[in-house]
Amino acid sequence: MTKMKNESNLKVTFCKRKSGLFKKFSELITLCGAEILLLVFSPTKRVFSYGHPSVDEIVGPLFGYPVRRVEKLMEVEEQHGKKINHDKKVGQDQRWWERSNKEMSYQQLEHLKMSLLNLNAIVTQKMLEFSNP
Known part of the structure; x- marks a missing residue:
């Protein structure tokens, strides 16, 4: 597996994979009651976050x-x-x-x-x- 060279395909793939990743984390929370913090940095350097119960409740005390x-x-x-x-x-x-x-x-x-x-x-x-x- 190698990094995609086509910029357009890279962005589309990132968006789809990110959504799938968030969905899997949501399932883990539902099934196991886990507390989760996920930070994802896109190829364009944007930050996406997902936290349960919330980003603040996990990051704040840390x-x-x-x-x-x-x-x-x-x-x-x-x-x-x-x-x-x-x-x-x-x-x-x-x-x-x-x-x-x-x-x-x-x-x-x-x-x-x-x-x-x-x-x-x-x-x-x-x-x-x-x-x-």
Whole structure:
């Protein structure tokens, strides 16, 4: 196995493999109750994170970070999520983020995108703080 040379194929493969990796970690959490932190750096140097119960709950105690500031951001995201859930039609699947992106509404995709960007910013900031004490 060797690294792909075609940039376009590399990006598509990375995206698919990353999604599969996140899915496997989700299954491990569900089946075993594991606490997991996964950081993935893309070929374009973007950081993707996945944590259970949350990135902050795992990273905070390891590096002595106060969790309060990030908890506020998480509360805002939670409130936003509650509003979206409230606005959904009756009988619709309440776990929309687990659906294929082809099944999500534009609003759901936008919310997911913003949540991931916020999480990415939080992890990046924490990494910068850790590398520059």
